[in-house]
Each structure stands twice: as structure tokens, then as C-alpha cells.
Amino acid sequence: MPSSRPASSLPLRRRTALATLPAAGLLGGTAAHAAPGAGAGPSASASPSAPSAESPIRLAYLADTHADPENQVNMARMRAAFSAIDAFDPHLVLHGGDVTEYGTAPEFEAFESAIPEGLRERVMTVPGNHETRWDASAGALREEWIGKEVRHQDVDGLRIILADTTFHQQEVAWWSRGALEELADAVDGAGERPCVLVTHFPMGEGFYYVANQQDFEDVLAARPIALHLTGHTHRELRTRVNRRDQLEAAAVKTTGAYYELTGTIEDLRAVRVDIPDPADPTALERTEVARYDLRTARRTDRVLPRRVDTSDDGEDVALEVTLLGDVPAQVEAALYDTAVYAGRNEKLVWTPLERRRQAFVGAVDGAALAPGRQRVHVRVRPEDGSGTRLLTTAFERRERGIAWEVQLDGAVQGAPAVLAADGEELLVIGDASGRVTALGTDGSTRWTAQVDGEIRHDLLAVDGGAAVAVPDTAGALHVLEADGSPRLRYDTGAPLAADPGSGTIDDREVLLVCAGTTLHAVALAIGEALWTAELPAASMGAPATDGERVVLGAGDGAAHALDARTGEHLWRTSITTREGSYQRFIYGPWNDAVTVLPDGGVLVSGISDSWCVDPADGSERWRVAGSFQYAREALTEDGTLVMANEAGEIVQIDPADGAELARHATAERVLDEGFVLVGGTVYAASHSGLLSAVDLASGEVEQLVRLSDAPVLARGVAFGELIVFGDIAGAVHAVAQV
Structure with a gap:
């Protein structure tokens, strides 16, 4: 019998062996x-x-x-x-x-x-x-x-x-x-x-x-x-x-x-x-x-709901589900579980809906829902044995409190930057299409610019807010003026998939960024490297400098210090006890944004704990347990260290000795999106877009709004009287500060 094996259009080579199909293919689906x-x-x-x-x-x-x-x-x-x-x-x-x-x-x-x-x-x-x-x-x-x-x-x-x-x-x-x-x-x-x-x-x-x-x-x-x-x-x-x-x-x-x-x-x-x-x-x-x-009928599914109407009185969420025909079935509803991130809930609470002709009506308990964008699942279980149908629909809970929203062309995964231009503040934000957009405080577009690759990492205000550094995945670090015109471009020579940092070395403002295993120290004034240094493993977090040393976390599970003037390696401190390259990478400070504390201590975080190390030799000063790697820490006006762990807790710490001063729990997991600190209020965003205001003095936590039904995974920023976050669907959301 002749083989049905597909003919290979290319000779087998080491780097094409896993990709011999035509690149002109498309995406996948489901059904059987x-x-x-x-x-x-x-x-x-x-x-x-x-x-x-x-x-x-x-x-x-x-x-x-x-x-x-x-x-x-x-x-x-x-x-x-x-x-x-x-x-x-x-x-x-x-x-x-x-x-x-x-x-x-x-x-x-x-x-x-x-x-x-x-x-x-x-x-x-x-x-x-x-x-x-x-x-x-x-x-x-x-x-x-x-x-x-x-x-x-x-x-x-x-x-x-x-x-x-x-x-x-x-x-x-x-x-x-x-x-x-x-x-x-x-x-x-x-x-x-x-x-x-x-x-x-x-x-x-x-x-x-x-x-x-x-x-x-x-x-x-x-x-x-x-x-x-x-x-x-x-x-x-x-x-x-x-x-x-x-x-x-x-x-x-x-x-x-x-x-x-x-x-x-x-x-x-x-x-x-x-x-x-x-x-x-x-x-x-x-x-x-x-x-x-595997035979499938290409026709409209008469069991799938044709229409789902929702109404919300602030307590119960009422539903009316209409099917295409008079289908013998059970219909139920359950709220979307926003607490789950990249996982599964096998114990969703399903509420039966009552049949009224072709419609099914009922209500789910929504008393605990925050204002804003919410979702509800509808499940249909027909008696014909053809299997469950599932539909998820969005609805608005009360007044959202959104000042404005802007839709960009690509996903927002990097933090925006705030610039000063002609007496007004501008919010500059990048998206995965490579577009840089500057917005006014009213949400209107002031200018746009295009870079070569995708923008997946943080933008950084430089030169006192007169310009912005923009990393792109094609390997370039761009600096744009506050009017969007290019000031300089630095090519790292490799794909760039890390957040940039900045600091001052010998009175010169310097940009610090890793492309793979190479750390680049770039003089802002001339757009050229002061030095580059090779690391034992890749780093994707933002480095920091105290003027004498540059410190960053790397994928070998350790914090590294380099001479700020020459790039010479000074010390290495392991942040994890894990063994093996894979385990050390994922549990170490591979994407941590390093912070230099007021007393000179250097804060570096892995998955299990955060270390404050001595800048001179990397020795431990103090350590706090918990997964604080993803959200960037901040300091209050009185010098208290504020951190957010992966569980969604806002923790106040004495930076001198690591003593915990207070702990406040928000409702959902906090990852790279982290929080924005304004005065004594922390605006913490969860992975699913729940924005909460935490009063550090009283410990009161207020759920302000669920920004989106798309994940929020980029850091936000204070912009005028607003708090602004973007989501991975490309929407930018501005909320008034409380």
C-alpha cells in the first residue's frame, strides 16, 4: 500500500527538523x-x-x-x-x-x-x-x-x-x-x-x-x-x-x-x-x-445559546438564556472564576435555570462582585447525548468609574512612562505591534511612533522626563523625545526580552539592559556602550546601580554585582538553594527588578524569598519569606518599604532590618502588574484586572473596579489624578485616584 506520509519539501537539517511544515499554515480549533x-x-x-x-x-x-x-x-x-x-x-x-x-x-x-x-x-x-x-x-x-x-x-x-x-x-x-x-x-x-x-x-x-x-x-x-x-x-x-x-x-x-x-x-x-x-x-x-x-456537520449548533441577556441589581445577576429551538436540556449558570490564573476550577458552583418556553431564566449570587467588567458562564446539557455546550458572556457591574479607555493595536505587556512636554504630562505606552503612543490626560492621542520589533517590556522615562527609552524585541533600545521624534537608537545585536534600568555613573545617566546573557551599559548622552559584560545565564529583569556597582539577577539563580565603570564582575550571591540549571533558573531572580534601598542595601527577589544584600560583598543583611519577585517594590515618603507578594498581600517592611510592619490582603493574585504607590495609598492590580485601593495607615482595602475581562500583566502608573493600567487585549484603562 502506498504510504500516506507527507513529502518533505526541504532536506532535513538540524534546525529545520522540527518545523518541516509550510509556514503558511493557520491556527487551530476544536470539535469532534x-x-x-x-x-x-x-x-x-x-x-x-x-x-x-x-x-x-x-x-x-x-x-x-x-x-x-x-x-x-x-x-x-x-x-x-x-x-x-x-x-x-x-x-x-x-x-x-x-x-x-x-x-x-x-x-x-x-x-x-x-x-x-x-x-x-x-x-x-x-x-x-x-x-x-x-x-x-x-x-x-x-x-x-x-x-x-x-x-x-x-x-x-x-x-x-x-x-x-x-x-x-x-x-x-x-x-x-x-x-x-x-x-x-x-x-x-x-x-x-x-x-x-x-x-x-x-x-x-x-x-x-x-x-x-x-x-x-x-x-x-x-x-x-x-x-x-x-x-x-x-x-x-x-x-x-x-x-x-x-x-x-x-x-x-x-x-x-x-x-x-x-x-x-x-x-x-x-x-x-x-x-x-x-x-x-x-x-x-x-x-x-x-x-x-471525526465526521462533523458544518451547520449552526441549535443547542448552543442563541442569546444571553443579563441584568444586575448590585446583588443577584439575572439571566435569560434563549436557545435556537425547543431543545430538551438542562441549563445552568456560574460566575467566571477570576481568582484562577492559568489553571482550572473543577468545582464551579452551577445554578440551575428554570425553563420558560425556549428561554431559561434564573439568577446567580453576585453580591461579592466588584464594579466593572465581569463574566458569567452558561452551560447547556442536552438530553440527546451530544455533549455539553459552554458559552461565556460579559456584563457590566454598576458604574465602573473609568475616566477613559483607549484601544491600541497590540497587547500591552510593558509599563508605560510619564513624560513632561510643553507644560503638560504625557503618558507614553508601547504595545506588541511595535507602536508607541503618547496620550494626554484626557485620553486623546498626541503622537505615535513605530519601532522595529514588538514592545513587550517596560518603557522608561529618562532625562528628567524629557525622553523615553523603548526596548523592542528586535534588539534595539530606542530613546524618543517627548514629542515622539527619535533621539537615539542603540542596537544590542541580539533579541531583547528584558526590562531596562537606569542610573547615574560618574554624573552620566546610563541605561542598563540585558539582551540574552549580555549586559549593556549605555551612556544616554551619546547612545554608545560604556561597556558590555557577559553573564553566566540570561537576565530579564531591570538592573540597578548605586553609582559604584551595577546589580542584577540572572538565570543561574544568583544576584551579580559588576563594577559600574568597567563591567568587571565583583561578586555573586545565590538567591536559591535549588540545584540543576532548570530549577535554579526558575526559582532565582531571573526577571527581578533590583532596588537600591536608602541605606545602600540591595534588594533582590526570587520565587521563595527576598534578600537584602550588602553592596560591598553581596553578603546577606536580612531576608523575608514569600514570592515577591513579580511586583516591583516602592518606598513611601517616610521611607517604609512596600512590597506585594504573589498571593496579593501588600506588605510594609522596615528597610533597615526587614521587620514586617503591616500586611494587607487583597482579593486576588498579583503578578507583574504589581501596584502604584501614591502618597499613602497603594493601587494594586490583580492578574485579572481587579484594581484595589489599600490605605497603608488604616489597612482598609477597597475594590475600585475590575478593569477588563483580559489579563492585566503590565505595571501601571500614576498619571495626573489618574491611575492607568493596560491589558493584553491592548486596552488602556484610566481610573480616578481616590
């Missing part, structure tokens, strides 16, 4: 119809024989390999899995992401070395959060080894769509506007071929890994996808929602298991293959886990 007998558990055939070589569909699927050349257990399981897959001889091998532990070139090389040479040209993968979270290459390594954001390949009568939903240096996933457009095109262009989607993050009921899942669902409402293959959770789980089946794969890292997908479009058999002893990849245990009917 389980064949009779498919269910939550394994089928009656617990030990099926090896599939026939004559199977029209012959694919292998695996996920979460976490390649790490320092971890021989990981590597042994991975080699065994690929050896068994090679013997299976599939037409295509699909990988659901987390190829590596933290996305370094040696790990990608180790991954490739584990694949038999004859199999490499058939391996296609998507990235996972482990390729993105600690990525100092601004996506360059990911694209080099894995490929473009979205790709598709037609094989065995199917359209395979691979989509990257990761978000730069974050755990949360996000469908970009462009990706959703490509998703629609990919599915529409499939013709009669059923579509199989591969993404790293699962989606469905109670899933909050992908922050804008409903945007994805809207694209696929009338064009279902047959099967969704995912990973990330390291557990095997089969679910069904909105006419699609989803298979979350067990992790190769922990189990060594992979999946064989064989059969026909009408009856696709998914078999889990375990390898009890990685030393013997020929001794296999096969278990059938599901059978799928």
Missing part, C-alpha cells in the same frame, strides 16, 4: 464526535494488539517531554517513547508542547538527539509555556526550532492544525486577533477534510488556561473541529464541549506514554502506549482510551 462506545474510561479492549500497517490514518501523539540534558530520567523516557514511535512508523508525529524544560538551545538539541534520524522529518510540535515563560530570545529560538505561530498540514484525509497560544514570558495563554483570523481561514479552507487541532493548553468547562477561550469558541460556533489534542496538565483526561472531543495527554516526562491514532475518519481509535521499562522500548502495554467519529 465520539463514536459509539467512547466514554470517559478505557474501552473494553484493555490490551489491543498493535495496529495494522494498512490503517488509512496512522498518527502518533505525545506531549510534555521536557527535554533536559541534565536529567537522564527524562531523557531515557523520551528516547524510549521515540524509539517505540519509530517502530510504529506513523505518517506524522504530533507533539503537544513543553518540548523542553525552559526553552534553551541545549535542550532543543537534546530533544532532537532523542529522535531517531529517520523519524525527525515527521515530527511536528507546538510550543508550551516551558518554551515561553523563561524565554530570553523573544521567541527567536522557539520559531527557529518549532516554526511559525500557526501551521497546518493535510495528511491521511485530515487537516492537522498546530497553534501556538503561549504568551511572552507568561503562564497564561491567549489567542491573538491574527491567530483567530487564521484559525477561521484554516478551517474554512479544509473543505471536506475533518480538522484536528494541536495546542498545548486544554480548553473547556472550568478551564482557565486560555484567558480568551470564548473568542476561540465564537470562531468555531458554525465550523466545528473534529478533535483537539492537548497537553500541559500531565494527566490523561478526555472531555467533550461544544461539539468537540478533547484528549489531554499523559506526560512523557512522568509516564513515558504516547498515543497511537489509527483507523478511519468514521472510527478513529486512540490507544495509549506505556513503556514500563525505558531500557526496553519494545515491551509495550497498549490500552484503548477512546474511539472518535
